[in-house]
Amino acid sequence: MYLSHSKTSHYEKCPFSYYLSYNFNLKCSANKGMEYGTINHNTLEDINNLIISGKDVEINRELIHCIVEKYVKEYDFDKDAIESITDNLLYYWDEIGSKIEVLESEYDFRLIKSNHILNGSIDLIYKQDDKIHILDYKTGEIDEEFSETYKNQLYTYALALKDDPKYKDSDFGNLQIYSINKRSTFNIELEEDKLTKRAEEIEKVAERILNNDFKERAYKGGEIPKTCSKCMYKFMCIPKNQI
Numbered sequence: 010m011y012l013s014h015s016k017t018s019h020y021e022k023c024p025f026s027y028y029l030s031y032n033f034n035l036k037c038s039a040n041k042g043m044e045y046g047t048i049n050h051n052t053l054e055d056i057n058n059l060i061i062s063g064k065d066v067e068i069n070r071e072l073i074h075c076i077v078e079k080y081v082k083e084y085d086f087d088k089d090a091i092e093s094i095t096d097n098l099l100y101y102w103d104e105i106g107s108k109i110e111v112l113e114s115e116y117d118f119r120l121i122k123s124n125h126i127l128n129g130s131i132d133l134i135y136k137q138d139d140k141i142h143i144l145d146y147k148t149g150e151i152d153e154e155f156s157e158t159y160k161n162q163l164y165t166y167a168l169a170l171k172d173d174p175k176y177k178d179s180d181f182g183n184l185q186i187y188s189i190n191k192r193s194t195f196n197i198e199l200e201e202d203k204l205t206k207r208a209e210e211i212e213k214v215a216e217r218i219l220n221n222d223f224k225e226r227a228y229k230g231g232e233i234p235k236t237c238s239k240c241m242y243k244f245m246c247i248p249k250n251q252i
C-alpha cells in the first residue's frame with residue numbers, strides 16, 4: 010500500500026476521519042489558506058529551480074513579484090495580498106535563499122518497506138557547512154499542536170533520504186521548518202533513536218490500515234480536541250450543542 014506523510018499523520022490524528030477521507034473520497038475543497046500556500050510554494054519552487062539550473066538570473070523583488078503574479082492569477086487575491094506575499098518571499102531570499110547551496114527543490118522520494126511504500130516530495134534540500142539540510146516551507150500557524158506533526162514530517166523525509174542512494178552517506182544537519190509568514194526558521198535536531206521510532210510508527214500505521222482498523226476517533230467525549238474543532242466531519246461525532 011502507498012503512504013505519504015499527510016496520510017500517516019491524518020491516520021494518527023483520527024483513524025475514523027482518515028477512513029471517511031480516503032475510503033469515501035470525502036475531501037474538503039481548497040480554502041484561502043491552501044491557495045495562499047500553493048502560491049508561496051510554487052513561487053519558491055520556481056526560484057529554487059532557477060538557482061539549480063545555474064542560469065545567471067538576478068533574483069530581486071521585480072522577479073519575485075512577476076512569479077507571484079503568474080500563480081496568483083488562478084485565485085482571487087487583492088493587490089495588498091500580492092505585495093505582502095512578495096515581501097515575505099523577498100525576505101526569505103535575502104536572509105536564507107541567497108546564502109545557501111540549493112541541491113534539490115520539490116525532491117520526490119519513494120521509500121519501499123515491507124508493508125508499505127512511502128511517497129513524498131521534499132520542499133528543499135540544501136548544503137551548508139558540508140552538511141545536508143532538509144527544509145520544509147510553511148505558510149500556516151506553527152502552534153504546539155502542529156509542531157509534533159511537523160517533526161514527524163521532517164523525520165519521514167530524513168528516513169527517505171537516508172535510504173536514497175544519492176544521499177544515504179551524507180552528513181545531515183538539522184531538520185528545518187521555515188515559516189514564510191513569521192519569517193523565521195525552526196530547527197529540529199536529527200536523532201537516530203527518534204528516526205528508528207518514526208519508522209516503526211509509520212509501519213504500525215500501515216499495518217492498522219491494512220487491517221481496516223478505523224474505529225478509533227480523536228473525540229472520546231468530554232473536551233473537544235483541536236483536531237476535531239477543525240474537522241469537516243464533526244457533525245458525525247460531536248453532539249450538536251457542543252459544535
Ligand code: SF4
Binds near residue numbers: 236245
Ligand atoms: S470530529 Fe474528531 S473524531 Fe470525528 S472524524 Fe473528525 S477528527 Fe475524528
